[in-house]
Amino acid sequence: MASGTGRVCHFKLVLLGDTAVGKSCLVVRFVRDEFFEFQEPTIGAAFLTQSVNLENATVKFEIWDTAGQERYRSLAPMYYRGAAAAIVVYDITNKESFNGAKSWVKELQRRGDPNVVIALAGNKADLHTKRRVEYEEAQKYAEENCILHMETSAKNATNVKDLFREIGEVMYVIDLNQMSRQLGSCPNPLLNQKGKHFRSYREPKNNDNKACC
């Protein structure tokens, strides 16, 4: 097993999405490798940390798991503000939650950190017989918005580690890239390779809207 050597990067990551889509379950699976069928609803937010070992670095996530109910939405900005990455979760058996996820993506693009890396997670993939959101539909949406997309199952652990690892790799590359840019050298070619999957920067939609800070 290659253990993370070299640099340790810290990133703030936030989980957003409608109520009962499995945000807390994904985090608990990732951090403690546990699963609770009746995970109690998150009131406010919960803070957890976990690291992912990459080939030549360790990425440490500081994770904010948020409450999903619409009512709590006004509290969300304090958690996604300054977040370097966000996982927007929907439930593949619940069409409405996919619409909810889209509005979260929109909100992040509008009000989140301009460089935030967004990943879309279609959770409860184990319940594929009750599927209401097709993989292709979500994939198409993700591609249009240059965000990472994966279907996950916190219950049987499918793709949970992979999702975080993928985000970790992207974050690491961005981090390297920013460093090298600061040092005046060329952007890391890896960035382009990964670039098609994720949104590494925000193209201003309306150039006349406002100047970037």
Place this chain on the structure above:
Amino acid sequence: MVDNNNKNNDNNKVFDPWGFFRLEMAWYEIPTSEKTLERQEALDRKRDRKWAAMTHHAGGLEVFCAKASRKKKLKERVRKGVPRAWRRAIWPALLEVSVKPERSQARGAASYRAEAAREGITYAALCKKTAGDPPRDSVRDVIERDLCRTYPKHRLFETKTESTGVASLRRVLRAYAEFDPQTEYCQGMNYVAALLIIHVCGEDSIDAARRSVNDPTRSITRMRSREHLLTLDGSAEEDAFWLFVAALKAPRTRLRDLYGPGMPGSREALSVFDALLADSHPALHAHMRRENCFPDMFATHWIVTVFSAQFPFALVARVWDQFFLEGWKPVYRVAVAILAAYEKDLRAKDFESLMTFLRDLPDRVDVDRVFSLASKLNIKTHTIDKLERQFKLPPDDDDRHHPAPR
């Protein structure tokens, strides 16, 4: 892969004295909150007679409290903790005792029930109206998703087969959403409703009442009969519902303010808590500030559920005793005391360890120590009033700095 199927594994399943299941464990592994509880039960037996005497008269607590000195006595006894057997009878009664009439007028479950009845609203009618499968993405659908996730480890709410507690909780929350369409349902209310259901309708509580020498159940009937409009054949669940309504709407507890759209009351309460902490423990407060650790990051569930979401019931029940009699002051006092109890630990921690420590704190909080510290805290009602008046909702994009990656 760990699953929570130990719930089905009956061999080593035991219930703690509050009806929460846990695995069998050695005595030294049993959480301190549970040990506190055993001691508490011995105390309760001793206090039983005092509570019987207080509610002995027709008219119950109100007659007892006619004299100011006795009101003080009641407050002292409530702060020590209402005996478990008496909570069903006493909680509704406490809301009706006017401790400080000039501040928060007393209004209890019976009054809300009577008012609704005058408008032709009954619990039975509300339940009937909201029965049936919830439409997709209605508020009832949101409630439905939370039913099985509320106290899933409690005997009343075990979820493999639909338990009585879950059915009661569904009816109570749906009925409330119908009764108060402005508030409808906000996550957090599920814990409050379940807490009241456990204490008012839970078999454990009824058993405890029966075991009590002085029969608190009889006292309920006696206290109830004062209210002319009150039907005496109402079920325990109905009692729980109207107590829930009272807890949300009464001027003393006004939980409803916390739950409305935008949750302004919750943000106000968190800011009051923050200011009170700064006042009483400036060094601790300053340290947490420096580390960018704010109350809304760890104490939202403390406030929104009045501790009922994650804390041991040994603490929760005693906070609620005081909440019903005195309103928010004791809640703030306990919130500050919880941090004060661990001041030394907290001041040695950086952001990440602070957050982790505070996240895991409810499981291992030292209940006795918290209440003993809380009783020594000097928090004034007028300070709270002032802080509440001063509170302004922050503008949408307040630029308070939150920890960025280091």
